[in-house]
Amino acid sequence: xxxxxxxxxxxxxxxxxxxxxxxxxxxxxxxxxxxxxxxxxxxxxxxxxxxxxxxxxxxxxxxxxxxxxxxxxxxxxxxxxxxxxxxxxxxxxxxxxxxxxxxxxxxxxxxxxxxxxxxxxxxxxxxxxxxxxxxxxxxxxxxxxxxxxxxxxxxxxxxxxxxxxxxxxxxxxxxxxxxxxxxxxxxxxxxxxxxxxxxxxxxxxxxxxxxxxxxxxxxxxxxxxxxxxxxxxxxxxxxxxxxxxxxxxxxxxxxxxxxxxxxxxxxxxxxxxxxxxxxxxxxxxxxxxxxxxxxxxxxxxxxxxxxxxxxxxxxxxxxxxxxxxxxxxxxxx
Ligand code: SAM
Ligand code: SF4
Numbered sequence: 001x002x003x004x005x006x007x008x009x010x011x012x013x014x015x016x017x018x019x020x021x022x023x024x025x026x027x028x029x030x031x032x033x034x035x036x037x038x039x040x041x042x043x044x045x046x047x048x049x050x051x052x053x054x055x056x057x058x059x060x061x062x063x064x065x066x067x068x069x070x071x072x073x074x075x076x077x078x079x080x081x082x083x084x085x086x087x088x089x090x091x092x093x094x095x096x097x098x099x100x101x102x103x104x105x106x107x108x109x110x111x112x113x114x115x116x117x118x119x120x121x122x123x124x125x126x127x128x129x130x131x132x133x134x135x136x137x138x139x140x141x142x143x144x145x146x147x148x149x150x151x152x153x154x155x156x157x158x159x160x161x162x163x164x165x166x167x168x169x170x171x172x173x174x175x176x177x178x179x180x181x182x183x184x185x186x187x188x189x190x191x192x193x194x195x196x197x198x199x200x201x202x203x204x205x206x207x208x209x210x211x212x213x214x215x216x217x218x219x220x221x222x223x224x225x226x227x228x229x230x231x232x233x234x235x236x237x238x239x240x241x242x243x244x245x246x247x248x249x250x251x252x253x254x255x256x257x258x259x260x261x262x263x264x265x266x267x268x269x270x271x272x273x274x275x276x277x278x279x280x281x282x283x284x285x286x287x288x289x290x291x292x293x294x295x296x297x298x299x300x301x302x303x304x305x306x307x308x309x310x311x312x313x314x315x316x317x318x319x320x321x322x323x324x325x326x327x328x329x330x331x332x333x
Pocket of ligand 2: 024025026027028031032069070071102124137
């Protein structure tokens with residue numbers, strides 16, 4: 001029943017990202033419209049269903065599991081799911097259990113996350129300026145996020161900061177973000193904006209190619225390519241001056257698909273074989289159809305057999321339509 005997941009291009013799927021909720025306490029301008037409508041509760045998988053789903057993937061060879069959202073830590077009782085999933089860390093089946101968070105609830109949960117076997121977390125911060133933070137996230141409070149990061153470090157969690165590079169918004173802050181992160185012992189990953197979902201603004205105005213960012217940084221810092229890998233799509237350099245690591249996630253300028261080992265599940269149980277394609281498979285129906293996991297495993301196998309070679313992201317200047325209609329908060333990045 002639990003054969004490993006190998007796609008038609010010979011890539012083994014060992015990394016699962018699960019969006020545990022589509023809801024969020026922020027409204028980042030590149031991610032959501034301000035008046036987002038969220039899913040009705042009955043469509044969203046229960047915590048027990050999410051546990052069953054994740055466990056089925058672990059049975060089938062997933063070694064790294066990342067919970068994301070929306071904001072994973074605003075889901076009611078989320079710690080009960082994380083605590084339950086930690087059994088797979090204890091058994092050695094799962095190498096890593098981690099989350100991507102906006103940090104707003106971290107002060108409350110950091111210690112418990114560590115107790116559940118979480119060792120690394122990603123926290124998204126696009127600016128260190130409180131007013132700009134408010135402008136980008138619309139509803140966020142930078143002070144709270146900073147308290148959360150301090151709590152995370154105090155609890156023993158390694159922190160990686162994710163920063164979406166936005167043209168004309170935070171591009172002038174990238175150097176200071178590198179310095180701040182590395183002075184505090186955090187890795188930093190820069191992300192290009194991806195054309196996912198309708199938002200209130202024009203994406204062609206936000207898009208900043210990281211090739212340009214990298215060239216600019218190289219005028220002031222020494223960037224050395226390193227083979228460091230976290231299982232995700234980032235390419236890393238070491239900054240000689242700070243000794244810290246800097247990652248680049250460049251879906252738009254660099255095709256990172258050839259080594260893709262990932263699939264994503266939404267909070268309604270839709271499996272997306274590629275972040276940049278609309279094709280998906282419904283896992284909620286087989287999950288709810290029977291108490292045994294047989295149908296679920298069959299549906300997963302069938303879907304992995306359709307994993308595409310790569311994405312075709314393009315920010316269309318003529319129609320200004322997103323390449324993929326769902327928002328990042330659906331599949332969670
Ligand atoms: N709420 C959590 C957070 O912000 O970290 C987890 C979910 S969020 C969708 C995951 C990551 O995707 C964040 O780092 C966010 O900045 C990034 N993101 C959201 N929309 C994006 C887009 N259109 N292009 C690139 N990155 C995006
Ligand atoms: Fe929420 Fe994360 Fe999207 Fe910002 S990027 S709106 S914090 S889900």
